[in-house]
Amino acid sequence: MSDLAIDVRDLQKTYRTPFARRKVEALRGVTFEVQRGHIFGFVGPNGAGKTTTIRTLMGLIRPTGGSATILGQKIPSRAARFKVGFLPESPYFYDYLTVGELLDLAGRLFGVPKDLRKQRADELIVRVGLDRARTQSLKKFSKGMLQRAGLAQALMNDPELVVLDEPMSGLDPIGRKEVRELILSLRDQGKTVFFSTHILSDVEAITDRVAIIARGRLQAHGMPSELVQQTILGTDVMIRIAADAAVTDLTTGADRIRRMGDELSMTLSSDADIDAWITRAQAAGGKVVQIVPRHETLEDLFLRRVEEAQP
Ligand SMILES: Nc1ncnc2c1ncn2[C@@H]1O[C@H](COP(=O)(O)OP(=O)(O)OP(=O)(O)O)[C@@H](O)[C@H]1O
Ligand SMILES: [Mg+2]
Structure with a gap:
């Protein structure tokens, strides 16, 4: 068989x-x-x-x-x-x-x-x-x-x-x-x-x-x-910070920036200096609640491959 x-x-x-x-x-x-x-x-x-x-x-x-x-x-x-x-x-x-x-x-x-x-x-x-x-x-x-x-x-x-x-x-x-x-x-x-x-x-x-x-x-x-690629694509971060605080210093170069009330989340690029970013976030009055490395998901792979298949 x-x-x-x-x-x-x-x-x-x-x-x-x-x-x-x-x-x-x-x-x-x-x-x-x-x-x-x-x-x-x-x-x-x-x-x-x-x-x-x-x-x-x-x-x-x-x-x-x-x-x-x-x-x-x-x-x-x-x-x-x-x-x-x-x-x-x-x-x-x-x-x-x-x-x-x-x-x-x-x-x-x-x-x-x-x-x-x-x-x-x-x-x-x-x-x-x-x-x-x-x-x-x-x-x-x-x-x-x-x-x-x-x-x-x-x-x-x-x-x-x-x-x-x-x-x-x-x-x-x-x-x-x-x-x-x-x-x-x-x-x-x-x-x-x-x-x-x-x-x-x-x-x-x-x-x-x-x-x-x-x-x-x-x-x-x-x-x-x-x-899926095992390399780290970036870092997902989230902080709590006053809704009216200026944050351009934190979001420069970041992706998927989202702000809802006092929650600010974004993806930092893979070569970003995370420690320096945390220091800046704290100096701006932010409280860091999440830092997660972002790996490629099957969805990323799917979108990438489907795009590559376009004529
Ligand atoms: N009987 C048919 N005659 C002519 N073209 C067809 C026929 N059946 C499917 N196709 C074409 O063949 C291609 C593949 O279709 P198919 O139905 O296999 O796709 P699919 O991956 O199942 O899509 P979906 O997710 O929409 O179900 C499409 O371009 C479709 O228009
Ligand atoms: Mg089908």
Whole structure:
């Protein structure tokens, strides 16, 4: 058995719109691999090629170049697809079903026996927090509830690999946290999770590996902690100082200067003399409350790489 859940080699996809005679190079040679048992975050701005990659892996569209395997099988593979759970980007469900009926249908498509279907559906409805909405039709579901229903249907076949296209979209911060916990619990069960997002904090919090894609090309690929520069970018400082005190002497050369009431915060550049700055702040009547070195975050890296990808 291959230890790779997903192996993508030089994947290319050019969409051709016959009437407009336009070509869109959505994927321009994308290569990455996802180890079994990992949580893999696929990050990129709108139009980067995330959904195109995922739809290709699911066998829904054909690549124009390159190759890929899922669970060791060359795509498109029906056999592999049976062991994969999939949440599409904008899931569409029959309005008049209840969530239980939706899950039963999903289970039937995967050939799950009746008793097991019922048991799994009951468990999953609780797991995604929809137990109080059991009797409602999906027509009455909010966007976040539909997203939860979509997550539950993706798990009905007890998949080895779970592929989620923007699983946090439409969810409030509590819902997003719950989905992060669900993804972590799937890894604890030994499953592989591949998900796309543009919410970087979600990636930073839970992923083993991350790939950043922009304009159809991978811009970075690796462990979140390896990707971000370990160098100190500057120092975040905060002082309390009278709201009307003159502070130009303290803010010269600083970035992200913010003043709210008696709180003044800013980022000093990496070569600033912090001791001298503290002395000046105290002389001006300020009380230093915070000094924190600022490292590059995944968001900084993302913005940097997406910018670099611009033509
Ligand atoms: N069916 C299609 N026909 C033509 N062009 C398409 C088609 N689907 C996607 N594209 C184009 O391919 C590029 C990549 O789109 P894709 O949906 O893969 O991006 P994405 O990263 O999923 O973006 P988002 O974050 O908005 O979901 C975009 O320029 C998009 O306009
Ligand atoms: Mg998309």
